[in-house]
Amino acid sequence: MASRERSVLVLYGSETGNAQDIAEELGRLCQRLHFESHVDELDATDLNALLQHQLVIFVVSTTGQGDMPHNSLVFWKKLLRKKLPPNCLSRLKYTCFGLGDSTYLKKLVRRLDQLGAATFIDPYEADEQFPDGIDGSFVRWAEDLKKHLLQHYPPPSGLEPIPDDTILPPRWSLAPALGAALGKIPELDLSSLTISQTNGTPTKPNLPPDGLLPIPAGWTATMTANERLTPQEHWQDVRLVTFDIPAPPSGERLRPVPGDCLTLYPKNFPNDVQKLIDLMEWNSIADSPLDLSTCKSLPRNLYSPTSCTLRDLLLNNIDITAIPRRSFLKYMSYFTSDEYHRERLLEFNMPEYIDEYFDYATRSRRSIIEVLDEFTSVKIPAERLLDVFPLIRGRDFSIANGGATVTQASQDNATRVDLLVAMVKYRTVLRKPREGLCSRYLASLAPGSTLRVSHKPVLSPIHGAANAQRPLIAMATGTGVAPVRCLVHERLTHPSPGPMVIFFGNRNRAADFFFEDEWRALAEDAAKRGSELLLFTAFSRDQREKIYVQDLVRRESPRLEGLIPQRAIFAVCGGSTKMADACKRAVFEPFTENGDEVVRKEMLGGITWWQEIW
Template identity: 45%
Template sequence: MERPPPLLESTTRDIIPSYADRASGDGVPPSVGATSGVIATLKREATVEVTQSPAEGVVQGHLPSTDVVQSIPSSLASISQSAGDALAGRTALVLYGSETGNAQDIAEELSRIAERLRFNTQVSDLNSITVRQLLQPSVVLIAISTTGQGDLPANSQAFWKTLRSVRLRLGCLRSVRFASFGLGDTSYPKFNWAHRKLYNRLVQLGAQPVCDRGEADDQHPEGVDGSFLPWSIKLRQRLLEEYPLPNGVDTISDDVLLEPKWILDFATSEAISTSMKNSQSGIASSEGSERPATYSNHQLDQSVPLEKPPEDLLPISGSLTATIISNTRLTPPTYWQDVRHLTLTTNSQSPYYPGDTLTIYPKNFPSDVTQFLDTMKWLPIADKPLKFMPTSPATLSSRTSPPLSNLSAQYDLTLRKLLTNHLDIMSIPRRSFFAKLAHFTNDAFHRERLLEFTNPEYIDELYDYTTRPRRSILEVLQEFESVRIPWQHVCSVIPSMRGRQFSIASGGRLKTVEHELTKQPALRNGQGAASIQDLNGEDIRPQKDHARFELLIAIVKYRTVIKRIREGICTRYIASLKPSQQLSVTLQRGGLGISKTESAKPVVMVGPGTGVAPMRALIYERLSWRRETVQEPTGGQNRDDAQEKESGEEIGPTDTLFFGCRNSQADFFFKEEWEALKEEKVALDVFPAFSRDQRNKVYVQDLIRNHAPRVYEALAIRNGLIYICGSSGKMPQAVRESLVEVFQQQGNTSRGDAEAYLISMEKAGRYKQETW
């Protein structure tokens, strides 16, 4: 159950041809092929003449010639000494609270906006600063997302705890000027809750907003940009009004490339001399001499990739080393959707609870990496050791961390490793990407087209070129052939590849390796060692003191007009994982807030599709809790609920799971398990909704209405809890509407009272939602 950043892995059938397709006219509907303006062919008959050889500026070490890249000044460049002195104290502290990286991307964009207004900027997560540091800069800019049940992201919770301290006096931040932008999803009841809490607290402590707060909605047709672009224009205007520039000083034009705070450089003099020698002789290094592999356009129903990324472990701070025990496809081979049941064990005890997530860090495939290196003419230096270098003393004095600072200091960095493990070359490019590319081409036609994509007036053309056909960064660079990104700047041009979170599907007895040893006796008896070894031949069979995780993951694979099959960046990597393979993962606390003290209350669970994963974890966890419960009734419990019945039925009230899928024979996940639990007389009833097995489609919200008396008794009479997990969008709203109807009809009350009761459940923590 993957939670990708917006526009990465969602499928679409509303597609358009690529530029190459437009040029040939093959399969292009007249209404599309006739599109004018920015949507025009890039493939011209005239050959693009590149004046810069691979040895110039690429291998010899520094930036391309000035006709390709314009000057790259800092915020104080190209101005007089007196004006520079006046701007020395013009500072902006840009902060973010981000769970998946989207708010961090917005923070980076805010930093670029401020830099063009001649602010000296520092970007940091909220946890890395103190409340006192808010008083130091001219202005504070904040981007924050909402996670869980209206919670702040993990990298901002420590700061939030400090900000809420009763020791802070009202008015203590009255000298602080700030602007904030929130990222949320209107399918959640607590839309942008984290942002609003943070904003209100800052104002309560006296901080003064520079402009109205901005808020983005994941459900917006244009994504985050639909709200961020107009808000950022207002922010820019307000910053210039509040902080006017000195006479004779202008803002930094968009035609000028901003100087990154860190660039790459060769780590050793030997790497420099070897690279120069190879480039001058026209001979590539042995590592880079291979031609880029051609991507195999294999069929959609082929479950085994033809290649796989390197198996080396990433030294990520705070990560666990996980071993793949099994990677099983649950859906039939002929079914359109490949859904995997992934089982892993870690090398240590790692306690977790229902609703928690496991983050998997994807890798790009070798053929894609080699194609990228070849396109940028970087193959001769692809495997040379590199290091990060600050571009100015100000970078060091601001204590700005270099890219990849979460990796071990002993990590050997090369361009090939960067592109394989850390840079998202297969993602859908954002608007800012095209603005950067325009600085790295000496072709006027290409530059014009790239800049048009950055113009808000051409937002539909940008959407048609990137989002609808799901065109990747690699494919954009292959079409804009004149673009040559300096390898030193690659980390400031290509976005970072972030881990993807998946809800854990195991709980209770499924969390222990003892369960795995029971399932596979060969592991307990020491058999099959050849298949359970790491790359060094070490025995990595699961041990009793290891933790066990199960995930339910839908593999993203589909077609658009582009010839190459579209695949999810992370799920493509996951589909390639084999038993005994090891990888680095991290464990995150979820937002469902499951508590053992609630095990005596009835639970209603709604989990269509892969949304059943955390519901399965909850079912087994509650089963374990109930079997630990003392059989004597306590408090106000009914004896029938508190005692195990002589018939062998499970302790506690009967829980309810509403599960939804397309076909009973294709994607009814864990069907056999539900039947086995019923045989064990576990207090659980599972009601499936199959939307494609009959003429009239049936969904989970229909099941809630059909079982209205049961739902009403569990939630309204017995004060139970409801958990909703699955895809965001229409499903959560439809479920919410069905609940309002149940409360209204069964409670014989008005709609207003029914809605008020649902809101009271939310406030009491009895209504919880986790969607993506």
Template identity: 40%
Template sequence: MASELNDDYTASGDGAAKLENRRILILYGSETGNSQDLAGDIERLAERLHFNTHVREMNDVELNTLLQYPLIIFVISTTGQGEVPKNARKFWKSLLRKRLPPNCLQLVNFTTFGLGDSSYSKYNWAVRKLHKRLEQLGATEFFPRGEADERHQDGIDGTFLSWSLSLRSHLLKEYPLPVGLSPIPLDVQLPPKFTLELAPTMDLSDELMPDRDGYQVGNLKSANLTSPIVKSSNGYHHPAHHDQTLDEKAALFSHADTPNPEQLEQALRAERMSINSNSYPARLSEQTAKQIQGGIDILDRPNVLRDHPSKYLLEDPSSCKDALPPSDLLPIPRGWVAHLRENRRVTPINHWQDVRHLVLEVPTQPNSNRRGDKELFSYVPGDAVLIYPKNFPADVQTLIDLMGWNDVADMPFEHRARQQDVLYSKPKNCYPIPNSTLRELLIHNYDITAIPKRVFFQDIAFYTDDPMHQERLREFANPGLSDEFYDYTSRPRRSILEVLQDFPSVKIPYQHLPSIFPVMRGREYSVASGGQLLRNEQNLEITRIELLVALVKYKTVLRKTRQGLCSRYLEFLRPGTNIMITHREYDTLEASWTRRPLLAIAPGTGVAPIRAHLWDRIDESQAGDALLFFGGRNRNADFYFQEEWEDLRVKVLTAFSRDQEEKIYVQDRIREQWQLVCEFIQKGCVICICGSSGKMPEAVKLAIHDAMVMGKMAPDREAAKQVLARNNPLWEEVW
């Protein structure tokens, strides 16, 4: 009843006029996609309050756009050393222009929400800087800023859920709905922002059927043949069938192994014209042909062979559990084609962790700004490259079977956006291959193995008729039942595909795929190469990239082996394969630091960016001394780049936690070597902390403070912290 009342009201001219100014612009700045996800959550919250919402990447708007909206909400994460994300830097720089009038944003009403990690020293600096600058330019805060900490026991949700609920209450109070109009309840589905529609295809009824041997079948216009031609992941074209089953009769219509096909063709034509002929007159099987209007006679020339079907390989690749993802290159903006030269495991086979040393070679490409010029891929230590993983065909086929999408799985589709959202024609950061089939979209573009967000359960509850399933899904979507949601998803690392297997009554329309499944994002890896390692001596137009990657593979409380999407992809990525990568710059490591002493701390694969920096220092004649505290489990298993450290002129102090009864970590070594640590600090060293985030960075900083107290450089930890902030640059590369 409430829904009908809302529809009647908004359909009237008076209702539309009253809702015209009910608009919110939601801007996000994100490195890994978390801010973008939260922006989507806020969008749905506002839509249910009948706000006309627009979600944009911060770099996609100009400052004067802010003046066109009554309310603006910024969601931004902090990267590196308090930096603004790359997709927000253009907008941020526009805010810093000196010629901006002091009150140029006085008509803007805004609020902000920040994402940060308290293990960093500059926690949530990006949102704080943004908030302060907006106020300096005259903008007014309409709702208090929120800040999320990834270290919270409930993650980002620990803060965001309560903040967003308070925001909802505030919007309802300060911007009340007109009489007769109520918020859209959660059990009413919002229209999808993006949908999939069948791509327009050539009408084959207007084309002559080409003949392999120079013959032509008669004009097919009268046959009304409309079965579209689609491109498979391996690049071949084939008719789109309603039933993709490959049966034995298909083999009887192949020209394979025919010594003289033209002579055979004449004989077969004569046989077909005989009134006693009982031959099959098409390449395709009867099972497929009966789906075609006009029957089997209109499909192709007669070409029956008598070979046994066992001669032909008819196995569907998607049914092979070991089939690898296809090597199609996605049209990613500012992407580079990289050739995988090496993918070598550096830890023993019997070691608990599979760590890979990858070597990529990136050739020059045409410069988009200067015609005729070539652009050389370049990077500096501290930068990262993004590798774009793919789903495995077997998993995709499982989803297709589960959803009942086999009839359309190999047809080409296009993304369509809601009419009101014309800036993006498809989900942000979704880069499909032209004329992608549904199967290809699922392999290359949509993540079906991610741990689902809360909104996923809310959305799929609309696609089941099972009352028990619907009730259970909505319980997982309920913010008040966070423990159940966590126990079902994050704790066992249950994937989207597994959730759908647990709830088989859910049948998602293929048209709604873009609104339900998250876009597959690139995985970021710090470069492990610098200096001389960048160059290919045989070809100066090639840039080398080395990566040190720890593959994610473990068992959960469900006793199931889990593997990260990109880890699984990289594990089976064969040398010689071309992949698409992008480059992410981090302005945290200054070139002048190579002349200062270096105090580096790096457990595990965190040593990658430090190794890159050390190779850069080799080319610097005035490079300062270098001291590295390296941590791992076992010297014989994970002492990465052990053979290089002496040549790189770095003193290495190790802490291998499992090589003795009592565990030893890098922070223990720092306290043991307090004199050496103080000596480097007194020389004005650069301090680099690289590795996994969480407790490690903070534990290392406390150990350095303790070493300074032991060396009489400061009376206590707080004073030591102040001394370091004044004299010693800090470079943190943690993830």
């Protein structure tokens, strides 16, 4: 283990990759100031490791109701152990950068302080709602951090900070594997060749590879249905995708509960991969066998067999269609001989040009391939692949069926899982059609396709026999109805469930009323069990004056007033924190205004407010 002196540990808790990217950037910042920097996820860290570094930086995002990310749950449990002495972390000097809801960040700071730790610079909480977003907030905070470190922890005598225009050594390098590969002759893969009917030339179909990825603790799932729910002429393609997931040979079958997610791992299309290989001039090595076991270290979430090729990595693991982060554009600047290209790429990383980066990359949704095709002078060395390019991350989808339905599969001892998926396809200011990587991948899969998936359990459960007796008030928009449907299914497996009031909003009744017929059947089932299920719908574009879910919630406040004192469960699901906040106001404001404010606030303290917002 490295000496504490000039050693910085950067730990991240990340759901979507934003916190991880910021942590990597902070690690490089410290490296340029001649610290020995280590970057890792929170769950990979033991509490003793915190004391073996001079400084520790936590980068944390939150999910759901201010819950910690899944890759920090183990760390958080360690931190909460009652047997920990009050001053066991008295040697720890730390700071935090938070993304999104600050609830978990505040809990983390409070607990670290209880254990004797002290901040060396004030923690910072960034939010997408800030005028310059998370990116702008981070750039400013990172500048303050750099000044603080230079002032209080200056580099050793005679050393100057490593300039930004000097590239740092790679954290992960494919050089050993590539070095071994160059001495071998690539074998031609004929397994997926098809014969063209026009000229007889062998051509490979432009479909993602169908091999199973080595996902740790993964499940093998077979797609049984990929059904479009919206009309063909409708602008949005929403699918009900169904998987059968058999139990492993030695072990129990999957038993999901409401709020759980199924994680899918999309793959790239061969044509896109070939375009990148051409742009980077990697054709001579793209199909040479690689032995990744020769590499000193590999990224934690690289799901690849040790024997593969560069093309395999690009097809299965590298997110070449992602919107490039600022750090990627900066990496590009190191590998160009064109001075104009270099200056332009560096501008995107300057605080004063954050707006330009947003317009160029985020607003227009440019992909990495498109950017590399524009800056054609950039030639990234293949050995830097894992160091420069982002990995494909799994996409989480809320499970849309529950209770008895989820256990009825076509195979013995298997679980059937429904996902409600809005296929991401749109146009931007560039006028070019955009398609989400996972959407395009799912659209390419036919029933019978097999893939590896993983299961992500809910962090704040609201299911079970006791919760089923409580009233449920659910507010959902679009595909946010998926976890609500799952919860209703599950509640109806218990005797005498509490009343259910569902508010559902979308654009048009004719095209966007998901599970319309099923809601009637569920209401009849609830009535047979002595319960009640009421559904209120808001279709915003079906009339001149737009009506939203929160408008209906406010309109029905007298009905909700009688349910709140019964410790009601409120579930808000959809794609907008704005909508969730508006729903909360629509519940809380009428209730507190119509009675003794103190008493009413006490009653609101007894409810459960559960959110699934993405």
